[in-house]
Amino acid sequence: MPASNTTSAPKTIESKLARLGLRTDMDLVLHLPMRYEDETKIVPIREACMRGGQTWQVEGLVVKNEITYKPRRQLLVSIQDDTGELLLRFMNFYGSQVKQLSEGVRMRARGELKHGFFGAEMVHPTYKVVNEGAPLPTSLTPVYPAGEGLSQTILRRAIADAMRRIDWSDTVPEAVRARMRLMDFAPAVKLLHYPPKDVDEHALVERSHPAWERMKFDELLAQQLSLKRAQQARREKGAPHLRAVGxxxxxxxxxxxxxxxxxxxxxxxxxxxxxxxxxxxxxxxxxxxxxxxxxxxxxxxxxxxxxxxxxxxxxxxxxxxxxxxxxxxxxxxxxxxxxxxxxxxxxxxxxxxxxxxxxxxxxxxxxxxxxxxxxxxxxxxxxxxxxxxxxxxxxxxxxxxxxxxxxxxxxxxxxxxxxxxxxxxxxxxxxxxxxxxxDELPPGRSPIVTRAIDQNRRDEVIDRVHAAALEGRQVYWVCPLIEESEALQLQTATETYETLAAALPDLQVGLVHGRLKPAEKQMVMDAFAAGEVHVLVATTVIEVGVDVPNASLMVIEHAERFGLSQLHQLRGRVGRGSAASVCLLLYQSPLGQVAKQRLMTMRETTDGFEIARRDLEIRGPGEFLGARQSGQAMLRFADLETDQWLVERARDVAQHLLQHETPDNMAVVDAHLARWLGGREEFLKV
Missing domain, CATH: 3.40.50.300 (P-loop containing nucleotide triphosphate hydrolases)
Known part of the structure; x- marks a missing residue:
């Protein structure tokens, strides 16, 4: 592999980097820190101990080093400076560490200082052995996303080497940079890898710093260019002219x-x-x-x-x-x-x-x-x-x-x-x-009222189901999706079916789930559609496509286990006729924060677009799109909720570059895609 395009690391490190998707020098340079550590200053031990509960960097001499076995095997290292003494506790350690941190060694340790049973201590701090008077870093220390067998030291060295080799030419035209007040590429990347100690740390962490804005814009522009090019390429292919509307x-x-x-x-x-x-x-x-x-x-x-x-x-x-x-x-x-x-x-x-x-x-x-x-x-x-x-x-x-x-x-x-x-x-x-x-529903659809009800009131819900059935209405009772165990899901549905059949002896209760043979499943669905089955107990196989206008009550059991879009899909099985429709969300207390948000959204709106917007907020684009199976490359840096203005500008710039196919514009497009997608442009094309 040519050195200009790949890391010159040893084979084993190269393969570990490749597993993270870091195959070229530019991949490494665009592998940006997920957070930073401030190693630019030392705090006296006494001051750190007085404040506690925060992350500090201290320096001192090792005055004690021992391995204890109660309550478990651990390494205890005490360090001392002119102001006081601090205990460092290591639960997992190697023999080489015991030797490295022997008495008389000078070390710097950084970690959260807590007050334990034996006084102030740091548990598993990051540390380094130093000489007296060793200079402090002049910039914040980057912490990178890492994989198995890749230490921060290896990553930092590989990235620093790659930064010495790449072409720093800017791939975004100067006119665009000026109009959007974007930082130039080279200073933006260098600042993110080596932020000076006077940088606005909050803006850096929140990714609102101008350097982050430049990275987000570049990433979004690459994505827009790639997708628009894919659209152009598709338009160059032949398709049947389906002209007849006969x-x-x-x-x-x-x-x-x-x-x-x-x-x-x-x-x-x-x-x-x-x-x-x-x-x-x-x-x-x-x-x-x-x-x-x-x-x-x-x-x-x-x-x-x-x-x-x-x-x-x-x-x-x-x-x-x-x-x-x-x-x-x-x-x-x-x-x-x-x-x-x-x-x-x-x-x-x-x-x-x-x-x-x-x-x-x-x-x-x-x-x-x-x-x-x-x-x-x-x-x-x-x-x-x-x-x-x-x-x-x-x-x-x-x-x-x-x-x-x-x-x-x-x-x-x-x-x-x-x-x-x-x-x-x-x-x-x-x-x-x-x-x-x-964006319009057919006329005659009845609005759906949604209620969230604690599982403790299950008997009241069964009474309500009985009353609805006696009025001639039909009912869905949906059992939860338990991802870990299809068998457990089936058991839940079967038990619910047996409970309802016993509690409602004068009604016909049906059961449908994924393990039924297609003919059996269809027989139950046909009986429900014909009105012969009053209550249909089902797993999520009825999520889409089932259309029974007379079904106007739905009970979703353990609603807290479902995602928003799935709850909305399920609820859409009722409200298809003229009768007033109700969806009851049975939940198990206590509810987590995300589950509370979901159930509140379901109570507040039946608008699918509003539900989708909130679902995106809760889950993020990767989950929303089913990205793991769709093959879509998720954005690494841009956030669709906070960076919408950048999405729109990237789209406009991409359209301009591709619509005005001058040699200069095409060179810009090729260079930008090569930098950000390398050989992975196909990833975005389906």
């Missing part, structure tokens, strides 16, 4: 028993315009629970079929895929459309029959789960891919379906999400997508 589309609209809302009509118009283009549509369709995304996606499929192409709809769970299949097939099949159904649970003979329908082109619309992306599935002429709850699929899965086009053409892609994405997040992580929003 007999099927018209008949479909005529056959619907309701009129599309204004928001649905607007979104249909946007999608139709995209499908007529010769480059692949990449559109995200957002809409709150129950806003009518399914009918919009079916109209997009109708346009593909009218244009002589196939359409495919993929959903993350079998129960959701089946809901789509039943609803869309009921609309489409009377109009002469052949709709195929494909999931992993089908028998071999049924799968083979589905494969043949798809490959021959006889199946114009295919609906299913991950089974659609298997190698055995070959489409005759795929023109449109619809992915529901797109954040539940990994990057590879979404790409595989998109790659099933024919004649070298890339199918158009429509992604749907019932989890509204806050504006800042959409601008940042979906900058390469067109976004359509259905």
């Amino acid at each position: 007999a099927l589309s018209e008949a479909f609209l005529q056959a619907l028993p309701f009129r599309l809302t204004n928001a649905q009509q607007r979104v249909v118009k946007e999608i139709r315009a995209d499908l007529r283009e010769g480059y692949p549509m990449q559109r995200l369709l957002q809409g709150d629970v129950g806003s009518g995304k399914t009918v919009v996606s079916a109209l997009a499929a109708a346009q593909a079929i009218d244009s002589g192409y196939q359409a495919a709809l993929m959903a993350p769970t079998e129960i959701l895929a089946e809901q789509h299949f039943r609803k869309i097939a009921a609309w489409m099949e009377p109009l002469g459309v052949k709709v195929a159904w494909l999931t992993g649970s089908l028998k071999k003979k049924e799968k083979t029959a589905a494969y043949e329908l798809i490959e021959s082109g006889e199946a114009q619309l295919v609906i299913g789960t991950h089974a659609l992306i298997q190698d055995t599935v070959q489409f005759a002429k795929l023109g449109l891919v619809i992915v529901d709850e797109q954040h539940r699929f990994g990057v590879g899965q979404r790409l595989t379906l998109r790659n099933k086009g024919s004649d070298g053409l890339v199918p158009h892609q429509l992604m749907m999400s019932a989890t509204p994405i806050p504006r800042t997040l959409a601008m940042t992580y979906y900058a390469d997508l067109e976004v359509s929003v259905i």
Whole structure:
């Protein structure tokens, strides 16, 4: 590896650095401190002991060094200066440390000073052996994110070496820096690695210092440039021209028993315009629970079929895929459309029959789960891919379906999400997508009243369920998602089912969970939809896609264990008819701070966008986006809540640079992406 681009560290250290993603000199230089330690001053031991409860650096001679075994093995080192004596306690230590800290050695120790049973002490301080009169650092000491086997000393040395080798040229044009009053790159980076002792430490820690602003802007600009370039590259690929809005589309609209809302009509118009283009549509369709995304996606499929192409709809769970299949097939099949159904649970003979329908082109619309992306599935002429709850699929899965086009053409892609994405997040992580929003619910939807109730009042809730059922209403009773144990979740659902069946002998109680065979699950769901089951006990398999207008009461047990978006999705299963609807959140006391925030939000609003905004505040973008499986590169430095103004400016600068493709601008774009993303630009492109 060339020295200019990589660390010259020994192989073992190099591999440990690589595990942290630090492969090049620039990676190391942009590996910025997470905090700082002030080693620029020494406090007399007596003064530190009098103040206590804070972090101090002291210096003194070792006057005592012993290993004790009560109550456990530990190393006790006493140091002394002209003002007093201090005990240093090490619970974990090596033999070499005992030797290093022998009596008569001069050392500096830094740590939180506490008053213990034996007086003032520091437990596990950082320390170094020094000579008398050794100079103090002139800048704060950086503390870096580290991995196994990488000490701060190794990281500091590797970063210092890399800083001597890199090209410090600024990749942001001078005019932009002047307009935005940004620090130059080199002084900003150097200040963050070696802040002078008179620096505004609060601004440094809070990441509001101008040096941090420069780093955040650069990071956001790299992300925006990468996503916008990905969008440009996609537009250079060929896609089927789905120009026809013909007999099927018209008949479909005529056959619907309701009129599309204004928001649905607007979104249909946007999608139709995209499908007529010769480059692949990449559109995200957002809409709150129950806003009518399914009918919009079916109209997009109708346009593909009218244009002589196939359409495919993929959903993350079998129960959701089946809901789509039943609803869309009921609309489409009377109009002469052949709709195929494909999931992993089908028998071999049924799968083979589905494969043949798809490959021959006889199946114009295919609906299913991950089974659609298997190698055995070959489409005759795929023109449109619809992915529901797109954040539940990994990057590879979404790409595989998109790659099933024919004649070298890339199918158009429509992604749907019932989890509204806050504006800042959409601008940042979906900058390469067109976004359509259905911001209006169909008429006739009843408002949902939400109440939080302590688990101790469970009997009252059961009485309320009984009264609702006697009035002819139906009830969902949702059991908690316990991530650690599917078996425990199943047990909870089974026990709740048995308890309710015993407490409500005059009612029909049903049970549905993830381990039921698809046919059994569907039998229970059909009985509930038909009104034969009064109370449906369920795990979160009913989170999306279930539509029973007569169900107007939902009980969510251990609501404190659910995330906000999931609580909102579950609540959206009621309020689909004209009856007044209620959602009861049963919780176990005492509640943690985050759980309190969630339940308060659910009581205060039913607006999916407001819930999404608060969810982003609580969880952060990584969790919100399901980033671990989506492959999206999370921001390291910028904070979407506090740095929204920087997101907007980075977006504007990226658009300007890419829209004015002068040689100078393209050189700037290439240099900036190389600095911040290296070879990892692909990471952002799906």
